Amino acid sequence: MCTDCGCLSSTAKHLSTQTDEPRKIQIEESLLAKNSRLAQVNRARFLAHHLLVLNMMSSPGSGKTSLLERTLAERKQHFAFAVVEGDQQTENDARRIAATGVPVKQINTGSGCHLDAHMISHSVDHFNLESTDILIIENVGNLVCPASFDLGEDHKVVLLSVTEGEDKPLKYPQMFQAASLMLINKIDLLPYLQFDLEQCKSFARRVNPAIEMIELSCQSGLGLDQWYQWLGDKLAHKQ
Numbered sequence: 422m423c424t425d426c427g428c429l430s431s432t433a434k435h436l437s438t439q440t441d442e443p444r445k446i447q448i449e450e451s452l453l454a455k456n457s458r459l460a461q462v463n464r465a466r467f468l469a470h471h472l473l474v475l476n477m478m479s480s481p482g483s484g485k486t487s488l489l490e491r492t493l494a495e496r497k498q499h500f501a502f503a504v505v506e507g508d509q510q511t512e513n514d515a516r517r518i519a520a521t522g523v524p525v526k527q528i529n530t531g532s533g534c535h536l537d538a539h540m541i542s543h544s545v546d547h548f549n550l551e552s553t554d555i556l557i558i559e560n561v562g563n564l565v566c567p568a569s570f571d572l573g574e575d576h577k578v579v580l581l582s583v584t585e586g587e588d589k590p591l592k593y594p595q596m597f598q599a600a601s602l603m604l605i606n607k608i609d610l611l612p613y614l615q616f617d618l619e620q621c622k623s624f625a626r627r628v629n630p631a632i633e634m635i636e637l638s639c640q641s642g643l644g645l646d647q648w649y650q651w652l653g654d655k656l657a658h659k660q
């Protein structure tokens with residue numbers, strides 16, 4: 422749990438001396454409890470519409486938007502998608518998604534390093550949930566803070582690109598423990614890198630024995646069929 426990056430409100434951030442530690446922990450717990458209550462409200466709303474909701478997380482630049490662009494272009498005939506884009510600044514990702522013709526809402530968090538349940542509850546007001554099958558939330562690029570905030574999603578999906586190094590599941594275990602699925606992206610680059618794919622998968626299993634894994638490339642298209650199959654299977658469970 423991050424305490425000094427500002428994600429648990431400026432109040433918690435300023436209580437950083439040792440003597441204030443118990444109060445800081447209390448404030449963190451109460452902020453997370455409030456977020457969890459709002460996430461449950463979101464979850465009930467999504468359930469009422471039989472929506473499959475995914476919270477997609479990764480380091481900056483792992484390929485979240487690239488995967489969405491390709492998925493939407495290749496699967497929007499089969500499933501009705503809506504997308505929430507989270508970034509600190511810019512509408513760049515929302516523009517990329519809008520070009521596919523899928524409804525999208527951009528959230529700019531300013532100095533915030535993650536999306537929270539309250540932001541999501543407002544952003545989904547922009548969609549017709551009744552006619553949506555799958556809502557994908559692209560969280561702010563960050564392997565730490567987003568893992569702590571339930572948005573009301575069905576599954577957290579973590580992307581790890583092979584350029585990041587195979588040790589990330591061990592270095593950022595909370596993210597990989599929280600995720601149902603790890604997508605290993607940019608495998609088209611494997612011939613040019615010293616990346617041990619099997620070791621990466623074994624590290625991920627060490628922190629989360631139940632995690633599912635798919636290797637893919639948004640560029641070459643390798644592995645995308647498996648990802649589409651996973652989406653279809655999870656949606657079938659909702660209906």
Ligand SMILES: Nc1nc2c(ncn2[C@@H]2O[C@H](COP(=O)(O)OP(=O)(O)OP(=O)(O)O)[C@@H](O)[C@H]2O)c(=O)[nH]1
Binds near residue numbers: 484514
């Ligand atoms: N070689 C290769 N490059 C990729 C692949 N997927 C994405 N990229 C490149 O990676 C860069 C970042 O991709 P984005 O999709 O913007 O990544 P992101 O995770 O959405 O980034 P943020 O939203 O900034 O966190 C771009 O230059 C993409 O073209 C892939 O499978 N192979």
Ligand SMILES: [Mg+2]
Binds near residue numbers: 485487559
């Ligand atoms: Mg993006």
